Amino acid sequence: MKKNKWNKLLAIREDIPKKWYLLGILFTFIFLFIIWNALSFMKLVDEVFLPTPVEVVISFILSMVDSAYWGEIGISVYRVFMGFLLACLVGIPLGILAGTFKFAESLIIPVSEFIRYMPAAAFIPLIMVWVGIGEPAKILVIFIGCFFQLVLIVADDTNRISKDLLSASYTLGANRFQVITRVIIPAMLPKLMATMRLIMGWAWTYLVVAELVAADSGLGYSIMKAQRFLDTESIFVGIIVIGLLGLIIDRCFAMANKKLFPWAEGGN
Amino acid sequence: MGVALKSEIIQVRKEQPEIDIRGLSKVYQTKNNRFEALKDVSLHVNNEEFVSILGPSGCGKSTILRILAGLEEASSGNVRVAGHEVTGPSAERGMVFQSYTLFPWLTVRENIEFGLKLKGLKAKERKEISDKYLELVGLERFANSYGKELSGGMKQRVAIARSMANSPDVLLMDEPFGALDAQTKQSMQHLLLDIWKKEKTTIVFITHDIDESLFLSQRIYVMDARPGRISEEIDADLGLFKDGELVDVDRFMKMKKHIISLLKH
Ligand SMILES: Nc1ncnc2c1ncn2[C@@H]1O[C@H](COP(=O)(O)OP(=O)(O)OP(=O)(O)O)[C@@H](O)[C@H]1O
Ligand SMILES: [Mg+2]
Numbered sequence: 001m002k003k004n005k006w007n008k009l010l011a012i013r014e015d016i017p018k019k020w021y022l023l024g025i026l027f028t029f030i031f032l033f034i035i036w037n038a039l040s041f042m043k044l045v046d047e048v049f050l051p052t053p054v055e056v057v058i059s060f061i062l063s064m065v066d067s068a069y070w071g072e073i074g075i076s077v078y079r080v081f082m083g084f085l086l087a088c089l090v091g092i093p094l095g096i097l098a099g100t101f102k103f104a105e106s107l108i109i110p111v112s113e114f115i116r117y118m119p120a121a122a123f124i125p126l127i128m129v130w131v132g133i134g135e136p137a138k139i140l141v142i143f144i145g146c147f148f149q150l151v152l153i154v155a156d157d158t159n160r161i162s163k164d165l166l167s168a169s170y171t172l173g174a175n176r177f178q179v180i181t182r183v184i185i186p187a188m189l190p191k192l193m194a195t196m197r198l199i200m201g202w203a204w205t206y207l208v209v210a211e212l213v214a215a216d217s218g219l220g221y222s223i224m225k226a227q228r229f230l231d232t233e234s235i236f237v238g239i240i241v242i243g244l245l246g247l248i249i250d251r252c253f254a255m256a257n258k259k260l261f262p263w264a265e266g267g268n
Numbered sequence: 269m270g271v272a273l274k275s276e277i278i279q280v281r282k283e284q285p286e287i288d289i290r291g292l293s294k295v296y297q298t299k300n301n302r303f304e305a306l307k308d309v310s311l312h313v314n315n316e317e318f319v320s321i322l323g324p325s326g327c328g329k330s331t332i333l334r335i336l337a338g339l340e341e342a343s344s345g346n347v348r349v350a351g352h353e354v355t356g357p358s359a360e361r362g363m364v365f366q367s368y369t370l371f372p373w374l375t376v377r378e379n380i381e382f383g384l385k386l387k388g389l390k391a392k393e394r395k396e397i398s399d400k401y402l403e404l405v406g407l408e409r410f411a412n413s414y415g416k417e418l419s420g421g422m423k424q425r426v427a428i429a430r431s432m433a434n435s436p437d438v439l440l441m442d443e444p445f446g447a448l449d450a451q452t453k454q455s456m457q458h459l460l461l462d463i464w465k466k467e468k469t470t471i472v473f474i475t476h477d478i479d480e481s482l483f484l485s486q487r488i489y490v491m492d493a494r495p496g497r498i499s500e501e502i503d504a505d506l507g508l509f510k511d512g513e514l515v516d517v518d519r520f521m522k523m524k525k526h527i528i529s530l531l532k533h
Contacts, residue, residue: 165369165371167357169371171339171362171363171440172362173358173359173383173434187372189373263373263415265416
């Protein structure tokens with residue numbers, strides 16, 4: 001009986017009862033939390049390196065009631081969205097083109113493949129030379145970090161649409177333009193949303209990179225500043241806030257995907 | 269004189285087959301060799317006729333159909349449908365594929381209306397036509413469902429309705445029931461025959477199921493591979509079946525054996 005239960009819980013890729021799944025989630029969080037408590041309260045690690053949860057919570061609350069901190073959050077969110085939207089605005093049409101026409105693919109994909117391996121962070125000095133250290137600089141870093149990946153993934157998403165689906169639309173009287181607008185684009189929308197969700201995660205990473213290196217505002221900058229004063233709690237708060245923002249945006253994407261595309265196979 | 273001419277034209281029209289393929293060849297050029305997928309294929313399908321193309325895997329059945337649909341170009345030869353040279357895909361030649369090709373973001377009704385919308389029909393006209401074809405394939409209750417809620421057989425019924433709604437000259441079917449279980453397959457075959465009789469469509473049906481081809485079609489072209497060509501034309505309109513039941517078992521078995529021997533060597 002008992003053996004049977006474990007057998008079921010450890011079956012490869014089979015579903016397990018929801019209760020057990022939630023238990024698993026809870027377990028890791030509590031486990032990490034206990035370790036953190038143990039290490040910090042028992043002073044196994046110097047408090048400069050690892051503050052106690054209590055200190056972090058206090059610091060978190062202090063930040064949340066500080067309107068200046070909300071200003072930092074605001075400016076970071078602004079940068080992320082600008083860089084992300086810009087990348088989407090240019091990258092998605094190019095990706096769709098590259099996934100639709102072989103000639104467009106030859107123009108777009110090899111170059112993107114090449115540039116993708118150049119780390120966006122390494123562009124920062126160059127960007128500072130080009131556009132200084134104002135807002136455009138940070139947005140450009142995020143743009144470069146996201147754009148090339150986005151183009152490649154969107155092209156691949158487009159390419160994956162079954163050729164029979166396209167053939168079927170031709171035999172129903174669609175011309176090339178209609179095949180693109182009425183078949184290719186609607187067919188790939190759910191995948192596109194999933195891709196945008198993924199890219200959004202990278203946008204946050206590049207934001208922090210940009211703000212750590214060249215900024216005097218934003219969440220990345222506040223982390224940087226805290227480090228200078230060995231204010232480890234604030235570093236923790238900064239990281240947690242960025243994590244929470246990312247989580248909220250990610251959940252919004254997931255929910256939108258479910259709402260907008262009820263027809264899509266296989267959930268969110 | 270004028271009257272005589274008119275009747276002559278009608279005569280010519282009647283004699284001209286709906287589908288007329290002459291000396292069709294298709295060569296695929298791959299990196300280091302050329303593959304002759306079709307060699308000198310000639311066949312015809314009369315108006316309102318149901319013709320099957322039967323043959324082993326890889327003999328070029330799909331290639332013929334794709335060329336007929338205008339989805340692929342012939343290397344040489346002549347392909348005419350309804351008197352016109354085929355130069356590209358068109359709504360006049362509907363096609364049903366073996367894979368499910370429903371547009372998953374459209375409901376069953378919207379799928380059926382897809383071609384009508386492209387033609388610019390008004391919502392009311394579209395609804396009238398889609399109502400008719402929903403009923404014809406027995407999916408009235410699923411008009412507002414999405415593809416993911418349908419079984420394989422239902423998906424193929426939508427695909428048939430979607431092509432028929434365009435009222436094409438010919439309906440090209442590439443192993444449409446190949447992925448279905450035996451029972452669903454059988455009911456789909458009956459349904460297709462019903463539709464064909466009601467709508468009087470010209471149908472080209474590809475299969476590698478001998479029973480299926482004998483049950484459905486009036487004529488069968490048997491193909492051979494490497495290079496793909498037609499090995500025999502068989503008249504199957506001999507009253508083997510009556511009201512969907514096999515009545516002439518002897519003859520059926522004899523024909524089946526003959527076709528098996530054709531496919532074997
Ligand atoms: N684009 C292509 N390039 C090269 N060879 C091809 C191409 N398309 C088809 N072929 C070859 O042509 C031959 C005929 O293909 P086709 O799909 O028409 O066969 P089929 O009779 O429909 O087979 P099946 O019953 O498996 O569907 C096959 O051997 C296939 O490998
Ligand atoms: Mg085939």
